[in-house]
Amino acid sequence: MGTARGLVFPSSTLARTAPRTGEHDIVVVGAPVAATRLASMFLVGLPSAFALPLVLVLGGASGRDRDRLVALQAHCALPVHLVDDKDPILPARIHLAPADYHLLVEEDHFALSTEAPLRGARPSIDVLFESVADAFGARAVCILLGVDEDATGDGRAGAARVRARGGLVIVENPATAAVDAREPTGQEPPAATVLHLSEIAPFVSTLCEWEVT
Amino acid sequence: MTLEAHAPRADDADWGVEDLEIDLLLEGIARRYGSDLRGYARSALKHRLRGALDREGVASVSALQAHVLRDGPAMGRLLAALTTNVHGMFRDPGFYLTLRRRVLPMLRTYPFVRIWLAGCSTGEEVYSTAILLAEEGLSARVRLYATDLSEAVLARAKAGLYAGDQLETWAERYVQSGGRRALTDYLTVEPDGLRLRASLRDNVVFGQHDLATDRSFNEFNVILCRNVMIHYGATLRRRVHELLDESLCRLGILGLGSRETLRGTGFEDRYESLDDEGRIFRRLG
Numbered sequence: 001m002g003t004a005r006g007l008v009f010p011s012s013t014l015a016r017t018a019p020r021t022g023e024h025d026i027v028v029v030g031a032p033v034a035a036t037r038l039a040s041m042f043l044v045g046l047p048s049a050f051a052l053p054l055v056l057v058l059g060g061a062s063g064r065d066r067d068r069l070v071a072l073q074a075h076c077a078l079p080v081h082l083v084d085d086k087d088p089i090l091p092a093r094i095h096l097a098p099a100d101y102h103l104l105v106e107e108d109h110f111a112l113s114t115e116a117p118l119r120g121a122r123p124s125i126d127v128l129f130e131s132v133a134d135a136f137g138a139r140a141v142c143i144l145l146g147v148d149e150d151a152t153g154d155g156r157a158g159a160a161r162v163r164a165r166g167g168l169v170i171v172e173n174p175a176t177a178a179v180d181a182r183e184p185t186g187q188e189p190p191a192a193t194v195l196h197l198s199e200i201a202p203f204v205s206t207l208c209e210w211e212v213t
Numbered sequence: 214m215t216l217e218a219h220a221p222r223a224d225d226a227d228w229g230v231e232d233l234e235i236d237l238l239l240e241g242i243a244r245r246y247g248s249d250l251r252g253y254a255r256s257a258l259k260h261r262l263r264g265a266l267d268r269e270g271v272a273s274v275s276a277l278q279a280h281v282l283r284d285g286p287a288m289g290r291l292l293a294a295l296t297t298n299v300h301g302m303f304r305d306p307g308f309y310l311t312l313r314r315r316v317l318p319m320l321r322t323y324p325f326v327r328i329w330l331a332g333c334s335t336g337e338e339v340y341s342t343a344i345l346l347a348e349e350g351l352s353a354r355v356r357l358y359a360t361d362l363s364e365a366v367l368a369r370a371k372a373g374l375y376a377g378d379q380l381e382t383w384a385e386r387y388v389q390s391g392g393r394r395a396l397t398d399y400l401t402v403e404p405d406g407l408r409l410r411a412s413l414r415d416n417v418v419f420g421q422h423d424l425a426t427d428r429s430f431n432e433f434n435v436i437l438c439r440n441v442m443i444h445y446g447a448t449l450r451r452r453v454h455e456l457l458d459e460s461l462c463r464l465g466i467l468g469l470g471s472r473e474t475l476r477g478t479g480f481e482d483r484y485e486s487l488d489d490e491g492r493i494f495r496r497l498g
Contacts, residue, residue, distance in 0.1 A: 084472045084476075086447060086474075100304070101440075101472060102257070115257065131259075134228075
């Protein structure tokens with residue numbers, strides 16, 4: 001099962017935080033592009049000392065990446081970087097998926113793909129989450145925002161895969177609390193955690209702080 | 214909302230087996246058919262393989278392997294599914310605008326120009342480039358070599374027939390790319406889609422070529438290899454950059470996709486960037 005042994009830590013990060021010994025190596029956030037506002041609100045809550053790599057995909061995003069990047073950076077204490085193909089996955093920054101490519105992760109770097117859009121979306125949240133499940137398994141934290149604002153259900157199948165591989169899945173929106181009520185029998189994957197939008201950033205930050213102390 | 218409905222099948226549970234199966238499948242394909250996908254980026258390949266399992270109605274990669282090793286047409290379908298990339302016409306209009314303003318004027322000084330579209334997929338980029346050359350009055354002395362590894366994909370490129378649903382986006386991008394007419398001047402509406410005018414193919418040579426296994430076949434003034442090497446792992450990508458470098462004449466132009474760079478290829482110092490975005494390069498020396 002893949003872990004992020006190959007991750008590179010820039011010296012500026014090392015100076016701020018102790019090496020991590022925690023359970024998670026990556027946080028991946030998916031939101032349909034129609035719910036970009038939710039992603040911004042989530043980013044506002046993240047402290048600048050956040051020490052994990054955070055990947056953000058706005059499902060189905062098209063048009064100008066530059067504008068999106070500037071708008072998100074205005075809400076965020078962490079630096080936001082638009083992903084280039086084969087960029088290393090680095091901690092303490094937001095890696096933003098570029099428009100009109102699928103974004104996937106390998107063990108320690110990103111991969112882009114121009115496979116056809118999936119159910120109309122490129123980038124597809126499902127494609128990213130699926131690759132995160134494969135490469136990071138139980139070491140992944142996966143956050144799905146605005147599921148009710150997207151009729152295609154992009155991200156659900158990928159989140160299920162992350163859960164099946166033992167990763168932590170957080171779903172935004174109180175209306176979807178039913179998600180935990182129907183656990184399959186037999187070997188159960190860890191349940192998805194359903195949180196209100198305002199609770200997610202503090203929750204994730206806490207995970208991170210446990211890991212760095 | 215339930216996540217459970219999307220949970221992987223129980224037989225997916227043994228994750229390590231899938232990786233082994235994929236290794237064996239790629240090895241089998243390389244030995245049986247000569248198409249070498251072993252150097253591809255594994256994450257994206259895996260996603261495409263899972264889609265192929267569903268389409269071929271088989272339960273595991275092993276079953277798919279048994280199927281395609283004995284069934285040539287099934288292998289053709291699989292190769293197309295694993296390698297087809299969807300780019301649309303005039304993807305990244307800024308790229309074409311720079312080609313028009315900075316690169317084509319340089320080409321005017323040459324008596325004859327060879328352009329290689331390496332990994333042309335279903336051909337939208339071929340027609341976009343052909344339109345550009347026609348509008349800049351260069352068609353007569355340019356030959357476009359459009360290659361792809363899949364015969365099935367190449368056949369679609371030659372046909373030049375596309376679904377009409379993207380026309381609005383393409384037309385908009387065409388204008389942004391500096392287009393001098395209307396995109397609809399270059400196509401006819403047919404019952405099953407939009408067909409690019411056959412005259413655009415007059416100076417195009419289509420050919421099967423696998424960047425992963427085949428050698429250089431000519432020397433080119435311009436090579437466009439956009440959003441092709443993103444599908445390769447780091448090692449294969451480096452090797453293909455070597456192949457492209459060998460195939461490019463002195464001061465030749467190399468065009469990459471909008472989110473591709475030369476970082477990690479070993480060729481960073483061998484090219485200078487010709488645009489702000491850094492996706493069009495000129496070979497030095």
